Amino acid sequence: MKMIIAIVQNEDAHLLIDALMDKDFSVTKLATTGGFLKVGNTTLLIGVEDEKVEGVLEIIKEFGKNREQIITTTTPSAYGTGMYSSYPVSVQVGGATVFVVDVEQFLKF
Template sequence: MKLLVCIIDNVYADEVEIQLKKQGYRMTELASSGGFWRKGNTTFLFGVEEKDIEQLQEALKSACLDLEKRKQRKSKQAHRYTSFLLNVKDAAPFMTIGK
């Protein structure tokens, strides 16, 4: 099991949530700002099996591109989102803080 942490520009957040839920992905959504991209963004947490990682990453990319195509606009930034892939066993120490 892997944990995909995806920090995405708020412009794409609603579309990502809608499309990925339709595809059966379960996620946790965290509102976040500052620091990383210094503007409004949303952080999604996905629990995913290793065999499904590539499919999830393609779904994220597709949701962003679909929004741009529908609104007929191109991204003004180099990246639509940034993601980090962690082994769940490596993330476990963070989940036990405060217990």
Template sequence: MKLLVCIIDNVYADEVEIQLKKQGYRMTELASSGGFWRKGNTTFLFGVDEVDVTQLQEALKKACLDFEKRKRRASKQAHRYTSFLLDVKDAAPFLGLHT
């Protein structure tokens, strides 16, 4: 099991949430701001089986690109989101869980 932490620009957050829920992904959403990208962000936490990681990453990318296409909006930044992939066993201290 893996934990994908995805910090995404607020512009894309609703589209990511809608599309990925339709695909059956479960997520926890945290509103976030501060110094990471110096603007409003949303942080998603996804629990996913290791074999499904690539599929999830492609779904995230597709949701962002679909939003841009629908809104006729080209991204002005190099990144739409930043993600970190952690083994669940490594994520327990990060999340404050003790086994």
């Protein structure tokens, strides 16, 4: 048995969870926060038999797409202390970070 831990953007989570549940995979959703953009994301815990791992990974690939997003960054200005300049920067967001971990024991009470 494996535990798949998938970290996705909040806006991708709903469709991904629906797709997993449509294929009869059990999913636990955790609200988490990313370190890079400091925005909310969703961590999914999916316990599956070894032979079903590839099926889950294909669904995650389908719904966890990368895309560009414009963010505003602030840097200190060269013209004086305490002054800052803001400018837009394009960054890649979305996608999925996935861990597949062996499960030593599974119990359900």
